[in-house]
Amino acid sequence: MSTIQRFVIHELFKGKVPDKASELLDLEHDIILDLAQQLLKVKDNRTAVLWGQFKSNADFPMNLKELNAELPESEQDKVFFDLTISTMDALYDEIVHTNSKGGYICFIEYKSFKDTRLMAAMITNTAGIKLTNLKPTKEIHVDLSKLHQAVDINVARYFLSLKQGYTKNYLSFIGKGKDTDYFANSFGCINKTTPAKAVAKAPRVLKDFLEQFEADHETQKSARSQLVKYLSDNVNKEVHLTKINEIAIAHVPESCTEEQKQSFIEFSKQDDYEMPATFYAAKNSVDKLAKVYYSGEAFNLNFDLDSIGLVGIEADSNKPILFDQESDDVIIRGQMITDDVKEAILAAINLSDKDDSSTT
Template structure:
């Protein structure tokens, strides 16, 4: 559960100076505290999230370091307010190159699972929101669709990364496009989830999600095969996490609750997965998922994973390639051996026999 520590709202305009609040919001006010809490929950529920890190030598991360080096709470609040003020100037500079009109920028410092975090999010004025002098004055209902851009930083992780003790991504952001990139740019964010990594992670996320519901091995294999087919059918095109969710849900036991069936997206956004909402199905990486390639000095093979089964498994009895776990033998069924392959093997056998004969005569 998030513990809100500091909260302030400024207003960003494209065509004039930002409207800057001079004081932090009073967190003893239940309306104000509820807004901050809702914003964090909405951010956590968004699927179109990118994960990354800071670009080097940017002003915002430098200010974040100064903020977290301050232990005096009063001085820290002043530094927080100064940092948000400076960031508003950066946002104003960046937004002038876009068609975006701006909105209310909410800055929140909060604690979560023993980590200190910093979040900035833009919301639009709606019927459920009334801000007077940049302060909420009535009950607020923030619609999920109104969170247009957001940046959330695991400050603790960022500080650890400076000492080489944290190699994971420590920030996430919402909003990537022609008229929304300005928000991430103002904070110095850079996307670090490559298409290759997303493709490689996809079957792992699918397997881990289904395994927690004790899905049997046969279903796990079928789910993986369906995922690989989806990726293979869309080589070098954009694929969607929502489609992978459909595959996952189709293999869940009937005993699963509706809440469990709707938990895949949140599961895939965990720190160890960090799956983006969309990504490119990179050909090389998809091919590696679809095939098993192995090479030694003696032999090499390249098998389609969907064609391989286990000896003794009734569901694999029709597979053309079987693996015997007890003897470590790979069995290639006769129909897989074409006339050309047979002839090549026969000729190689003759050559080997000839070599043996020569050695014997010597």
């Protein structure tokens, strides 16, 4: 569970000077705290996310540098509040060039996995929300479809990026289109998403997700096999994180709660994975997952991973290729050797009938 540290809501509508709050919201009120937590949960479960960094000369990251955890609490409050105010001005300058109508801009500073993060999100026409002087005053139900734009920054990692040698992404954003670009532009975001890497990451995120629930080895193998088949069946096409989510859910142990079973999307968007909603299943990348390549001085191996199993494992007993972990032998079963292959092998070692007859 994320720990909410600061929260404020401002109002932004096209053609109208922004209505800015006069102070931070009081997190002691359950309604306010619940709204912040719901917004984070909505953001975590959105699939259409891009990862990136800041433009070096953008105003927002320059101001973000002032958000220093070493300052006294009251000064941190002021720096955060001032940052949201200046950002509202940038949003107002950008929105006039779009067809977006605007909405309520929610700024949340929170702790997650020991890192300080900051999220800014726009919500519009949210069912159940009533704002009085930009303060929630009744029960709130955040509608997933109403979170149109959001930016989420790992502030701790951003500060690391200011030091030499750290080049990883430290922010993500929702909203990419002619009427939503202005939101990310206001924060100075640059898209650094590299979908090609997602193919290589997909098996790792699936494995790590199942391991946290102590899924057994066979379950993990089955999940990986289904994932690789899905990618292989869609080589050089666009594939979807929602489909991988289905594979993950199907392999989560029955002992897990429904919330745990439905947590793959959120898990896959952690900073270590950064899985995009869709990505291109390039053949070269998929082949690296689906096949085993080995090239030595004496021979080359090239076979599908699904074709190989381990000696002594009952579930692998019908595999055409077996690996003996004790002797390090690779066993290729006889049915895999066709007559053409046999003749080629015998000819190569001078044992074929043709070669014998030529020497008489």
